[in-house]
Amino acid sequence: MNTAESSTVASDLAWFKSxxxxxxxxxxxxxxxxxxxxxxxxxxxxxxxxxxxxxxxWAGFLQGA
Incomplete structure (x- = not known):
């Protein structure tokens, strides 16, 4: 399952960049x-x-990457 959401919904999250x-x-x-x-x-x-x-x-994606 994946969904798109507005950035305001996710604004309180701690984001990490590579x-x-x-x-x-x-x-x-x-x-x-x-x-x-x-x-x-x-x-x-x-x-x-x-x-x-x-x-x-996400775990499946990382495993395959």
Whole structure:
């Protein structure tokens, strides 16, 4: 299951960006763990949409990456 949500819904989350993104910004995503779900957004558009997936779906993604 994944859903898109507005950035205001996820504004209280602690977001983490990959250490590979560098100081110049670059093409990167940010991830935040919520209660029962993981939130993903574009680090260059933090006010944009947020994709929410279940923790199981995120674990499966990481396992396959």
């Amino acid at each position: 250490s590979y993104s560098g100081a110049e910004g670059g093409d990167c995503v940010e991830v935040a763990a919520g209660t029962g779900s993981v939130h993903i957004r574009d680090s260059k558009a933090v006010a944009g949409p947020v994709v929410r997936v279940s923790r199981a779906a």
